[in-house]
Amino acid sequence: MSDTSTAAYTAEAARLDAADELAKHREKFALDDTVYLDGNSLGALPAHVPARMADVITRQWGELRIRSWDESGWWTAPERIGDRIAPLVGAADGQIVVGDSTSVNVFKAVVAATRLAGGDRDEILVDATTFPTDGYIAASAARMTGHRIVPLDPAEMPGAVTGRTALALVNHVDYRTGRLQDLPGVTAALHAAGALAVWDLCHSAGALPVGLDAHGVDLAVGCTYKYLNGGPGAPAYLYVAERHQARFDSPLPGWNSHADPFGMTPDYRAAEGAPRGRVGTPDILSMLSLEAALDVWDGVRIEDVRAKSLALTDFFLECVRAYAPEGRVTSVTPEAHAERGSQVALRCAEAPAVMAELIRRGVVGDLRRPDVLRFGFTPLYVGFADAERAARVLGEVLRDIPAG
Template sequence: MSESPEDPGSVRPAQASAAAEDREHALHARELDAADPLAAIRDRFTLDDTVYLDGNSLGALPRAVPDRLAEVVAREWGELRIRSWSESGWWAAPERIGDRIAPLVGAAPGRIVVGDSTSVNVFKAVVGGVRMAGKGCTEILVDATTFPTDGYIARSAARMTGLAVRPVEPARIADEVTERTALALVNHVDYRTGRLNDLPGITAALHSAGALAVWDLCHSAGALPVGLDAHGVDLAVGCTYKYLNGGPGSPAYLYVRESLQERFDSPLPGWNSHAEPFAMDPGYAPAEGIVRGRVGTPDILSLLALEAALDAWDGVSIEAVRTKSLALTDYFLDCVNAYAPPGRVRSVTPYDHSRRGSQVSLESARAGEVMTELIRRGVVGDFREPDVLRFGFTPLYTSFAEAERAAWVLGEVLRALPEEEPEAAGTAG
């Protein structure tokens, strides 16, 4: 997913007109920050005075990562070399790091393996799920609002397995699933609107019809409780460079429900998932457990950077993160209502907490130009065609003061738009 580049000549928020100390909402923001139980976690990240609200595209750099990578390069690779596969624990990293991610998505140890890209893991999950589906299945349901790659992969998997793909709005899946459905691939949080889909309800409806549930967690893992084990999810995938802050292109992960692992038949059987990988047997025999989700040699530098990044989560509960996420997004919406000119912006993110992820998406005329100007002024979000401004809130490091400043600068930018410009219907409220 593309990120909006920062302009090195940005005007920082501190330079904005109407000093923050004179604004009522800014005073309230300072009070909220002073009472925030997660406020100290911000110091675990490398940040500046930019208001960074694009953590739903690329998370900020955790302070622990540079030193850890330097150690890996200089000692583990530079000195130990091949010995690091055993002596430094490289070989076990995909499962070890999977166990670090597991509590953040509600999974027990031994159910997540880290490696490969999100797209590759979606392919494994969909084809593997079809292979486990009952006889007579003829279709795969795909979230009609999905991130495009998921749809591309699903259609390719369908061609390979002889099934058809049927796009369905997430809210309609419970009504549309039939005995002919092998599985449904659904985004937990809609990447464009920030809408949170009903993972427990959709999963239960799929199971009632004999179908499997495959969830894409890219915009929910690290932002809100997921409950994979508790809700009986069959397979799930997710990236680690958003709310998990693993770095650009950091490896994704695959979850397979424990009761399905013995039946999981990966469409990409690599030597790393072989029961005896160093036997170099020309015949493939899958390893036991989640290891069969591996493919080839792991990307060690990215894996170990991710492992260090996860140290930022030490002592943090996902429930506390969710509480702050909702408070931040509520506060931002309140500030937008206070500062934005009437009729210039409209929220497409649900106000209902049970249907909201950790981002706020606003429709606005000339949204691309608006975001460019926001970035120039030191407020970094991103833009989605044709008219959506996206603001991602990462509770580990986003403050209420930043939410208020972003809304204020947005109001200034919107007020500067020519009066004759077409206006988005309604307001943020």
């Protein structure tokens, strides 16, 4: 790569950054000069969160103590924060409850969906490329409920749904390749056959429009520590469409989801609405850290985030083609915008060594063994200069590390 070509790409990056309406949001995050392209694993820290949490710990917990369940709004946090997330995934208020891990919420959603489906429907379609835990949970749920698992590529699901299908569990974006699955099409095909759609939004919420209500999704789950920047281990969330809430039968009924939680009665009677998705006492510190982090979304349109995400990933792929030695990396992320999430995955035979060296040189992505370099683009704080620098450093590393 000549100095002239490099100058052209750096100049183009500067032009794109100057025209970027979302660039002003970068200052809301605690960042250094590292190019951070792993926000699809752990989002960056919003700069105001430490001060907010200092108040939660010193005043709400330290001074008010038990009174904070009422006076600081701890008790209503799971649904209040759910309503903050709702616009980012295209849901009306009152359908999302925050709490527990993604795995726990997948279990709730899958078992509850089998109960909603009922009848002779005894098969669960599962995304064959799913994040492993989703597959583990679905298999366990199937053993418990007498269902059988049918692993399929999501593209094959519309043609595979039968009268025996209870539900399909699908990742909206493939965690390894960044492929965006057809949520509207798969959901419609399931509904046409009387089955339910359960979507995992971990790699799409906060990166692109989801449209849960518009597309009639039945249940959905997602984490909050990736594009939503909630912090390591931040609580996940469960979406139950309003039309299903009265019949939503959680496999994990707890005192927190009881209609009269402080009655402490031996019999269980489910609460109305989204609180049915609760189980036990919420993790308040992580919950309120997430609530503070969501402030960075104030005034941000998810459609604008999606537009920048596509522009960033397009530009990064263009720069990789220009900077990387021929034949050393191959993109496994779809080129078509309709099929792409907000990450780029590159296959590279020397991926472990390459990623380690990239990180040492200040470009942080991640590795999916054995041979995938994964770069996540979080449009609120990643710019076009970051994309150009990452591709340029990747080219340098590939030239320094021998092939094969």
